[in-house]
Amino acid sequence: MTDTKAEITKRLAVLVGLEVSWVSHAGDMLTMQFGPQRRHTLRGREREDGAWALHVQCDWRIERDGRAASSREDLRGADEKAHDTATRLHGMLVGQRPIKVEKLSAYDTGGMVIVLSRGYRLEVVPDGIEDDEDWRFFAPGIDAAHLVIEGGKVAAESFD
Known part of the structure; x- marks a missing residue:
């Protein structure tokens, strides 16, 4: 059986020292990228992404100095609301001095x-619903297994 805490700690250790390089959303999913932007091809199309990506589909919140700055609820509802939230988060975490x-x-x-x-902090809290993806971490454009958390546990596909 996989030690969830140890596996997350091991895989995400590569982020320490990297800058947040992009923040966006897809529906109510928070998407963040870390590290320098690089070009790669995905399904025949050129893209530019950070070295690492985090896609969060469960509860999350971003705080600054202990105060809530944003949460999953801010991406729910109308597309315009979600877009405005993502734009605001991108400005906070990428558009100013580097956030590492x-x-x-x-x-x-x-x-x-x-x-x-x-003073910023991102907390991710899985929903714990079996077979429901909470979040994933991966290197865009690299053919390697993603770290996928489903139902609060490391999914088997994380080791393919």
């Missing part, structure tokens, strides 16, 4: 906290 990953911690329940510079 300082440290991270993981939980046995598949959740994690990424501590960022300048």
Whole structure:
């Protein structure tokens, strides 16, 4: 049986010291990229993405100095609301001075906290619904297994 906390900690350790390089959304899914932007081809189309990507489909919140800055609820509802939230988050975390990953911690329940510079913090809290993807972490454009958390546990596909 996989040690969820240890696997998350091991895989996400590559983020420490990297800058947040993009923040966006797809529906109510938060998407973040870390590290320098690089070009690659996906399904025959040229793309530019960060070295690492995090897609969060469960509960999350971003805080600054202990105060809520945004949460999953801010991406729910009208497309315009979600777009405005993503634009605001991108401006906060990418559009100003660089925000870097300082440290991270993981939980046995598949959740994690990424501590960022300048007082920012991202907390991800899985829903715990079996066979429902909570979040995934991967290197865009690289043919390697994604770390996928489903129902608060590391999914088997994370080792393909």
